[in-house]
Amino acid sequence: MKHVYVIGIGAGDPEQLTLQAVRALGRAEVFFLLDKGEDKAGLVRLREEILERHAPRPHRIVVATDPDRDRDAATGAYAPAVDDWRRRRGDIYQRLIAEELADDGCGAFLVWGDPALYDSTLAILEDVHARGGTDFDWTVVPGISSVATLAARHRTGLNQVGRPVQITTGRRLADAGGLPQGVDDVVVMLDARQAFGALTGQGLHIYWGAYLGTPDEILLAGPLDDALADRIRATRAEARARKGWIMDTYLLRRTQPPAPRGPADTAGGPR
Template sequence: MRVKRLLVIGIGAGDPDHLTLQAAKAIAAADVFFIVDKGEVKQDLIRLRLDLIERHGRPPYRIAEARDPERDRTTPGPAYAAAVEDWRSRRALACESLIRDELAEDQTGAFLVWGDPGVYDSTLAIVEDILSRGNVTFDYEVIPGISSVAALTARHRTSLTQVGRPVHLTTGRRLAEDGPTADDVVVMLDAHCSFAGLDDFHIHWGAYLGTPDEILVSGPVAEVGDRIRELRADARARKGWIMDTYLLRRVPDSG
């Protein structure tokens, strides 16, 4: 029985050398690569994917593209989750069309996902959404990648975990709403620098990890918080986008 096959491939945090051997083999096995275009501002993200495909893909392969739906990132409070679900649903429709129209029954398609698709990404939820609708059927496999969290701790030469202490992975929005819920907190994509005022924490911050634009700052929040805010604002204004991650670690009470 002929069946469509889909690969969701983690490609790392930005350095082409982050690509694992398993991911390189998966790229070589794909017949069609699906690219969801986020517009001119984020062409850097498309360019890295295309470079990896050119380097590791096995011709003849094809590139199939769809436009990423616009997403409302300003919705406050409880309505934010509904706005994300609406965007994800519209993105699922675009991806469903790609799989249905661009992938033959005996072919393998691939989405190249920034970082690790199992850590902080919507692709797996979108794939499951497509399957649940029943308009197109396929088998799929997930290939893990080096996440921005792994890249961050490696670049700062620190461990993600400490003995007997949990780590909380959250967003800047939730940090602002809930405050730190553990002594070690990893925060993804914090547009508002919600670490402000957490002066009993040390911060390891990184943006554009693994790329030539990488920025790293580490130190007590009280001492480096303003610098991070300035660097983040300047970088976003210069490039038009920013992806950053940081680890907050509570400083032990010396008293």
């Protein structure tokens, strides 16, 4: 039977691979990479560098073009846009597994960070397998996430003593208008809109990082005021213009208690 590895490769540093990931790289004979266009060619090169260092077995690299995705869809249209993109990606995965792997062959997808955290590969493979027609099995190898790398680079924990931590997206943070009730630490991913900018002056501390684990890594941290928010925006815009792409994430930490909520702020609204 065909076998596929889904290998978490860390946030960008080739030395972040686990021993389990290195062993899996040594078993695969075909590696599937998705080309996201010239602007993001660096993402393919980073994967190729990892293979040069850690995949000693003779292997092939098969590159397919990643389908376009509507990243600016309004909130109500966001889920359907993601479903359509996943379906089209699934068509590509199905073709790669069917055409590029022998019946007893072993292939691999290299996933940034950890495959279980804000990545679509596992859900797409489940869908492809459920379609039938392509018989294969798969193994998931966890990786060091950008969240873990962010905390390590800033030399901080993700949560405070006895307190929860929440991981969410910039879209959901913006829709919520701030940190959830009862949560003092929120890690924000996929935030092209930079939702933190609307939360200045609320007693929050931000730990921000881009290109984590790579030579281009950028770190900024401090009380979230207008000056720091502007600095992060400017730094992010400059880096994205220079490289053509950016991957960033941040931790928001409440350092002051939230303002008391009045009757108009309760779940039922004014009474």
